[in-house]
Amino acid sequence: MLIASFFVAVCVAEISFPESFLTYTDKEWVLDTWPKAYRYNIHVGLVALVIAIGFIIPAFKIQKDFALRAFETLCRVGIGGMFIFASIFKIQDPHQFAMLVAQYQFFPALHLEFVNNFFALVYPQFELWFGLAMIFSPFVRESALAIFWMFVSFIIALSWALFHDLGITCGCFEIEGASDKTETWTSLIRDLILIWPTLWLAFCKKRSLIGIWKNK
Amino acid sequence: MSIKEKKIFLFCKNYLKSLNWVFIVALTLFCIALAVVNNIRVDDAKSVDWIGSQEILEKPADIL
Numbered sequence: 001m002l003i004a005s006f007f008v009a010v011c012v013a014e015i016s017f018p019e020s021f022l023t024y025t026d027k028e029w030v031l032d033t034w035p036k037a038y039r040y041n042i043h044v045g046l047v048a049l050v051i052a053i054g055f056i057i058p059a060f061k062i063q064k065d066f067a068l069r070a071f072e073t074l075c076r077v078g079i080g081g082m083f084i085f086a087s088i089f090k091i092q093d094p095h096q097f098a099m100l101v102a103q104y105q106f107f108p109a110l111h112l113e114f115v116n117n118f119f120a121l122v123y124p125q126f127e128l129w130f131g132l133a134m135i136f137s138p139f140v141r142e143s144a145l146a147i148f149w150m151f152v153s154f155i156i157a158l159s160w161a162l163f164h165d166l167g168i169t170c171g172c173f174e175i176e177g178a179s180d181k182t183e184t185w186t187s188l189i190r191d192l193i194l195i196w197p198t199l200w201l202a203f204c205k206k207r208s209l210i211g212i213w214k215n216k
Numbered sequence: 217m218s219i220k221e222k223k224i225f226l227f228c229k230n231y232l233k234s235l236n237w238v239f240i241v242a243l244t245l246f247c248i249a250l251a252v253v254n255n256i257r258v259d260d261a262k263s264v265d266w267i268g269s270q271e272i273l274e275k276p277a278d279i280l
Contacts, residue, residue, distance in 0.1 A: 094255055095262045095270075102270035116269035121255050125247035139239050146240065203231075 007052035014045030083131030090124035144201035
């Protein structure tokens with residue numbers, strides 16, 4: 001499970017966090033031998049995910065109870081932590097985030113453009129507090145359900161941006177100039193992967209992180 | 217309603233009943249309150265009007 005979690009972390013880093021210490025396709029020693037490696041970060045990320053699944057399946061077969069507990073812990077810390085991290089820059093600069101939300105042109109299509117700013121103010125707070133609740137509270141079902149619907153909204157927004165060829169960044173973890181469509185694709189793939197463990201968490205028992213490791 | 221649809225309906229109903237709605241509503245209200253406080257707390261340059269939208273920027277020509 002530890003090896004699998006390492007590969008999942010590499011997968012998330014390759015797909016979403018270029019220049020992080022777990023991203024290998026932008027390392028100089030890789031680029032020296034494979035100069036176009038940086039273009040294949042999604043592919044490498046997906047391969048890492050497949051390898052992780054390759055480790056998880058035998059782990060479940062060998063020791064199902066332990067593997068389930070470890071999987072729940074990793075999912076709660078990983079997904080909750082990701083939401084906390086994603087919310088910070090949005091809370092610090094609501095104006096920039098409101099600008100980014102407006103670029104999706106989703107609310108105007110529903111004749112709800114007046115909601116844009118309020119949405120940009122409230123949504124990061126949901127990310128932060130439901131992310132914290134996922135890790136630190138026993139209300140895992142409730143937090144996971146809220147995060148599941150947030151993932152659904154991200155998937156709808158990103159698909160909308162791709163369908164209308166808006167050419168904007170997803171703005172999930174940082175606000176940048178709107179110029180890179182590949183980031184929208186990578187974000188969509190990431191969300192489509194992470195929504196499944198979130199849905200699984202929405203059906204887990206109500207217990208804290210410590211409670212997971214207590215004997216029944 | 218077929219038996220399968222009834223089963224799905226019952227499953228959803230039981231699932232929704234099993235959730236702690238007080239927690240969800242309380243955290244939602246807390247988030248809204250904090251959003252209001254945060255908009256007042258940040259600098260004028262970073263705050264936004266409560267109701268309204270932002271301008272839509274032109275799509276860059278050198279899009280990837």
